[in-house]
Amino acid sequence: MHVKDLLSLKGKVIVVTGGSGLYGKCLVEGLAEADGTVITTSRNLASAEKTASEFGSKGLQVHPMVLDQGFTDSVENFRKELWERFGRLDAFVNNAVSRPMKGYRAPIAAFEESMRVNATGMVDLLREMTDLIIKTGGGSVINISSMMGMKGPDLSNYEGTDMGDLPPDYFFHNAGLINLTRYMAKMHAGKNIRFNCISPGGLFNHQPQAFLDNYCRKVPLRRMANPDDIKGLAVLLASDAGAYINGENILMDGGLNA
Ligand SMILES: NC(=O)c1ccc[n+]([C@@H]2O[C@H](COP(=O)([O-])OP(=O)(O)OC[C@H]3O[C@@H](n4cnc5c(N)ncnc54)[C@H](O)[C@@H]3O)[C@@H](O)[C@H]2O)c1
8 A cells, every 4th residue: 555545544533632732732633634533522612622623724624522531421421422423433542631730749639630530531531442443443542641651750851940849640640551551452452453652752832941951952853842743653653554553652752861
């Protein structure tokens, strides 16, 4: 098959959770630009609709849906409505993240809240989406973790800023997600479904100059990630061009951790 056809997402239905967030918007845009039919989810419909109409006005196929992965009922309703409306699911991009914990000494209840969404709810949703992909006949799951799920924090990046009080939940659940990816790949052997993980580095978001200077000095490419950087990788993993990539974690950090 021609490589352009391998990379095309035409006819594929793809869910991106947290599609109105920083990396979420990049993922929605890239997957829709590759001709996928993309469902962008948010906890509130207005936010998903805003994202969908922004991309819809560029001629992209983006549909808004409501989902709060912290609640089993919401996950169940989403699964049902998704199947009723689209009748298939080819790829699931597990991107949403909740950030209730603000630092190392934050109340332990904030850790529990993080686990409710980022661990319990995430696994609930992952299992439901996996079932739909298998019912469709196969496809791809892309988990979005972080380079912070692969290593401890480099506190020198935060010198000269007030950003250095990093919460433990983020390191915990992102690391878990990387190995959950391998677990799912093995558990679903023989069902024509692939599970991969992308572990990105930091996306430029107008961070304080001191942080940018500290961070970018260590990146061989001398910059943070930009919105286009994750698109091609997501398209590769969602498409038939990535048909033999399974159980993998791909670090996308400009060489920072090389
Ligand atoms: N931003 C970065 O620099 C960066 C770096 C490395 C990895 N990541 C990873 O990228 C992914 C997205 O991060 P981001 O920075 O774009 O986050 P973000 O905070 O900008 O967006 C997260 C999205 O998740 C949604 N969300 C929160 N709670 C939810 C719930 N209960 N149910 C459903 N959706 C919920 C939010 O509404 C939001 O749209 C995460 O997996 C994160 O670990 C981000």
